[in-house]
Amino acid sequence: MSADFGAYPAVTGGAYAAPATNEQATAPERPAWSNVKAPDARSQQSAAVAITNGRRALGVFLANPNALFGTAFLALVIGVALLAPVLYPDDPLSMVGKPFLWPGQDPAFPLGTDSLGRDVLAGILHGSRISLFVGLMATALGLTFGVIVGAIAGYFGGWVDDLLVRLVEIFQTLPSFVLLVVLVAIVQPSATTVTLAIAVISWPTVARLTRAEFRAIREKDFVMAARSLGYGHSRIIFREILPNALPPIIVTSSVMVATAILMESALSFMGLGDPNVVSWGSMIGTGRELVRTAWYLTALPGLAIVFTVLALNLIGDGLNDALNPRFSGDR
Amino acid sequence: MPALVRIGRTLRRTLLQAVPTILGIVILNFFLLQLAPGDAADVLAGEAGSATEESVAALRARFGLDSPVLEQLATYLGNLAQFSLGFSPRYGMPVADLIAQRLPGTLTLMAVALLIAILLGVVLGSLMATFAGRIPDRLLSVFSLLFYSIPSFWIGLMLIVLFSVKLGWLPSGGAGTIGSQLKGLPLLLDKARYMVLPATSLALFYVAIYARLTRAAMLEVKNQDFVRTAYAKGLTPFGVTARHILRNALIPITTMAGMHIGGMLGGAVVVETVYSWPGLGRLAFEAVMGRDFTVLLGILLLSSLLVIIANAAVDLVHAWLDPRIGAR
Numbered sequence: 279m280s281a282d283f284g285a286y287p288a289v290t291g292g293a294y295a296a297p298a299t300n301e302q303a304t305a306p307e308r309p310a311w312s313n314v315k316a317p318d319a320r321s322q323q324s325a326a327v328a329i330t331n332g333r334r335a336l337g338v339f340l341a342n343p344n345a346l347f348g349t350a351f352l353a354l355v356i357g358v359a360l361l362a363p364v365l366y367p368d369d370p371l372s373m374v375g376k377p378f379l380w381p382g383q384d385p386a387f388p389l390g391t392d393s394l395g396r397d398v399l400a401g402i403l404h405g406s407r408i409s410l411f412v413g414l415m416a417t418a419l420g421l422t423f424g425v426i427v428g429a430i431a432g433y434f435g436g437w438v439d440d441l442l443v444r445l446v447e448i449f450q451t452l453p454s455f456v457l458l459v460v461l462v463a464i465v466q467p468s469a470t471t472v473t474l475a476i477a478v479i480s481w482p483t484v485a486r487l488t489r490a491e492f493r494a495i496r497e498k499d500f501v502m503a504a505r506s507l508g509y510g511h512s513r514i515i516f517r518e519i520l521p522n523a524l525p526p527i528i529v530t531s532s533v534m535v536a537t538a539i540l541m542e543s544a545l546s547f548m549g550l551g552d553p554n555v556v557s558w559g560s561m562i563g564t565g566r567e568l569v570r571t572a573w574y575l576t577a578l579p580g581l582a583i584v585f586t587v588l589a590l591n592l593i594g595d596g597l598n599d600a601l602n603p604r605f606s607g608d609r
Numbered sequence: 610m611p612a613l614v615r616i617g618r619t620l621r622r623t624l625l626q627a628v629p630t631i632l633g634i635v636i637l638n639f640f641l642l643q644l645a646p647g648d649a650a651d652v653l654a655g656e657a658g659s660a661t662e663e664s665v666a667a668l669r670a671r672f673g674l675d676s677p678v679l680e681q682l683a684t685y686l687g688n689l690a691q692f693s694l695g696f697s698p699r700y701g702m703p704v705a706d707l708i709a710q711r712l713p714g715t716l717t718l719m720a721v722a723l724l725i726a727i728l729l730g731v732v733l734g735s736l737m738a739t740f741a742g743r744i745p746d747r748l749l750s751v752f753s754l755l756f757y758s759i760p761s762f763w764i765g766l767m768l769i770v771l772f773s774v775k776l777g778w779l780p781s782g783g784a785g786t787i788g789s790q791l792k793g794l795p796l797l798l799d800k801a802r803y804m805v806l807p808a809t810s811l812a813l814f815y816v817a818i819y820a821r822l823t824r825a826a827m828l829e830v831k832n833q834d835f836v837r838t839a840y841a842k843g844l845t846p847f848g849v850t851a852r853h854i855l856r857n858a859l860i861p862i863t864t865m866a867g868m869h870i871g872g873m874l875g876g877a878v879v880v881e882t883v884y885s886w887p888g889l890g891r892l893a894f895e896a897v898m899g900r901d902f903t904v905l906l907g908i909l910l911l912s913s914l915l916v917i918i919a920n921a922a923v924d925l926v927h928a929w930l931d932p933r934i935g936a937r
Contacts (some may be wrong), residue, residue: 444626447920448633450916455872455874455878455879456894456909458875460641464641533818536758543760544879547762548879559760562766569766576766576770583758583759583760587758587759591754
């Protein structure tokens with residue numbers, strides 16, 4: 279993409295020439311440098327490069343229309359979630375009109391009413407609150423824990439690896455959605471318990487992926503170069519390997535927020551969500567019995583889920599493009 | 610090092626690790642489920658409607674639910690050692706039989722869904738990577754993004770609305786025509802008709818994951834030196850893509866496929882509920898609702914075995930694909 283190339287001369291033409299840029303990024307265009315590993319390993323650590331890369335990443339992200347669209351839509355959903363109590367101060371679970379009004383039939387209820395005469399639009403607006411809360415919180419918790427466990431296991435290997443892999447395997451071997459259902463059934467369903475339960479079942483995915491990446495990357499030459507330069511373990515893990523392991527983790531984290539929202543909606547769909555809060559999943563669950571006659575009750579909350587998750591995925595994509603200089607040569 | 614030695618080592622290590630994992634899972638599950646409020650006797654008594662305290666106590670004594678926790682665990686482990694999964698008070702039949710009844714349905718559903726997902730995903734992903742940044746890539750990217758933004762139960766319901774209610778082409782639920790006398794090919798076709806919608810609903814989410822993974826991994830491998838070398842040797846672009854890029858890109862895909870066995874079983878719980886598919890997932894859900902520990906423990910143990918086998922297979926595939934892994 280043109281934004282990439284626009285940014286590159288600024289880096290390479292600056293105070294530090296050849297070795298300053300990421301060796302991985304420029305290898306395809308400037309093969310002469312790819313053999314000079316050790317100077318790269320050293321110069322990559324300079325703070326100036328990190329800042330330039332961050333700025334470059336932001337530039338790439340802002341130049342990506344998909345990512346901007348995703349950000350805008352997510353901002354809209356966040357705004358709706360914050361404003362829902364103002365726009366529709368009444369309980370979205372209370373009956374307000376005639377039942378089974380189709381969308382557009384009555385201007386007072388633009389998206390119609392359900393079998394009990396509850397406003398569908400109010401339900402969808404209020405439902406955004408629980409979906410966002412659960413999705414973001416569960417992912418933050420699961421990602422942090424998973425990356426730490428996976429990095430330690432993959433980097434050190436040996437008995438540490440065996441032990442952590444066993445832990446991950448125990449959690450991963452339990453089919454995650456069944457485990458989720460069991461966890462939520464044990465501790466009564468509420469927004470907090472659903473969030474924690476989703477975090478508990480989602481961290482092993484990250485841990486495994488991080489471990490697999492670390493295992494493959496630690497065999498590479500630049501890690502050996504870093505070792506031979508005498509870098510400590512934590513420096514090699516966080517400054518050398520982790521940045522190179524990040525792209526798939528970032529892709530996965532966008533999958534995770536999506537999955538968390540989908541899991542929450544699936545739980546609510548099956549009647550295992552917070553019973554006192556309206557959520558998109560529970561709206562689909564109630565609409566399900568009437569899917570043959572009043573399918574809009576199922577379709578509309580589902581579209582809300584699809585578009586919110588889609589927005590998050592677009593953002594994840596944009597982040598991936600921006601943060602992964604290795605791909606920049608292709609665009 | 611020869612491939613066979615590498616694979617043999619990986620296999621031995623995986624098997625050695627599996628035993629304590631299974632034990633850990635059994636014990637963890639057991640204590641987890643002990644924490645759950647209410648037991649099978651409560652549920653049975655509640656359903657009977659007129660249970661006295663004495664009859665509940667009698668129920669508990671009959672199923673061994675009143676003995677100390679450790680004793681119940683010991684009984685369960687002892688039964689497992691004899692390959693018996695225990696007796697379900699709720700269904701009034703051995704858990705092993707109950708699971709054996711439901712297992713084929715779920716396995717078929719999962720296998721078909723996984724097959725659809727991997728085939729479609731790798732093809733889409735390869736196309737996307739080949740045309741990276743150009744129109745086909747962008748169009749397919751949007752499609753794959755859409756696919757994995759759609760909840761399986763919702764697309765399931767929407768497919769029912771379209772293909773069963775509006776068009777009337779496919780059945781909306783079940784696993785086969787009830788009371789049909791079909792045999793051979795017609796029977797298979799009948800089953801397939803019932804399989805299409807559930808398997809598609811389950812697969813769509815994973816199609817997107819595999820497509821994106823394949824694309825990301827292929828683009829990442831594409832820039833590496835050995836690919837340039839392969840082109841320099843004069844290999845055709847297709848040869849390089851298939852033999853050098855795709856093969857290396859398969860590592861994250863196989864990792865994910867192994868992990869998805871457990872995930873798919875979870876997805877099957879929801880999809881089986883939507884399509885009233887007689888499978889393990891629905892049994893698991895009914896067991897949780899009915900607080901039927903024995904059944905749930907059996908299902909969890911069995912699915913853990915499935916995942917362990919899948920993981921071992923993935924490790925072996927890795928050792929075969931990448932000589933650096935498993936060499937230590």
